Amino acid sequence: MKKVAVIVAGGSGTRMNTALPKQFLLINGKPVLYYTINTFLKAYNDLNILLVLPEEYISAGQEIIDAFFDYKRIKITAGGTTRFHSVQNGLKLIDEESIVFVHDGVRCLITTDLIKRCYEAAIEFGSAIPVIDSKDSVRVLTEEGNEPIDRAIIKLIQTPQTFHSKIILPAFKIDYKDKFTDEATVVEAFGLKVHLVDGEENNIKITKPVDLSFAEKILSGQKQA
């Protein structure tokens, strides 16, 4: 089946103390977004990318594409006021039956393994949400204070959140609600369950300067391997 990755890169980068949004920061001389896009393109030859960027960074995104990639496989579109609206803008451009990956642009340590695992599961179950276990114990705040919760039943959610187009396209016709923190919650509001798959510990969001160093280390290791 066709594959489309909606790569959402809407963040303004305030946590990095830098004017440049974190998806444009450099790792080994190339922008964070380069690595994200490159891994999706490598995963499948028939995968196309819809890159959703804040209006004011569309030209910066175009420069990355021009410098590194086959422009025919990548389209840029403008983001909206929330992640939901940004994803919605990307999904509007999908007109063929496909498996749709929705991915955080700043998760640049994504691997082709994880992309393929999500694809296979989405083919079989209609959806694939990558999750990892918490390495730390977990507590939940209650009205009376806080209490432990078995960390074996707690899952930390990553992307690419992956769906059959026949599920995610109609699901995103819904009106926005604050509880839509990711695509899985939208699909659930549409009335469907989501299927979890194993994520990867290294598949972090780049949000702090030290994350860039971490990513640099991992990506240098991959090159040697």
Place this chain on the structure above:
Amino acid sequence: MKKVAVIVAGGSGTRMNTALPKQFLLINGKPVLYYTINTFLKAYNDLNILLVLPEEYISAGQEIIDAFFDYKRIKITAGGTTRFHSVQNGLKLIDEESIVFVHDGVRCLITTDLIKRCYEAAIEFGSAIPVIDSKDSVRVLTEEGNEPIDRAIIKLIQTPQTFHSKIILPAFKIDYKDKFTDEATVVEAFGLKVHLVDGEENNIKITKPVDLSFAEKILSGQKQA
């Protein structure tokens, strides 16, 4: 008030694919445990350390102390079959009223700031459990599948879990139960609530080779600062 840090270093290091337990692996030429111990000793001049090690690594621990530290401030004792039993062994050596920090030996990025924050809160509230927010969305497994849970009410637990000796010493006279995954759960079984304080994102457990690289980066930065 007197301060005692019970530093628990019982892990066997299987996730690192190395024979040496991870608390003895080197960062910039010094063992992980060196950094952990050093930060506690720096935090307060009247803080003493009880280092709990697997029987077979006591001599390795002694070598670290002899090489780097004032031996009068550090005692080593043997660990038990679980974390609970290891902590219990350490606590048995405390005979003065004090604030007791129980800390994972492999959390070597602990800062004096965090230690002091825990101390102040434990003085005021009797306990201080450092926690951080999840950067990722969170789901909880249910009998029917899985569902989102508001990540604002989910807290990931770190150490040092810090208590007044009048709380933790009697609490640990209890019989072991499987649900005792940390010291907070023991104190709760004793009938008391625990107080949460802000932890630190960098205060990770060293469990994978890439964590060592991360720690190296952070610790090198601290030296320059």
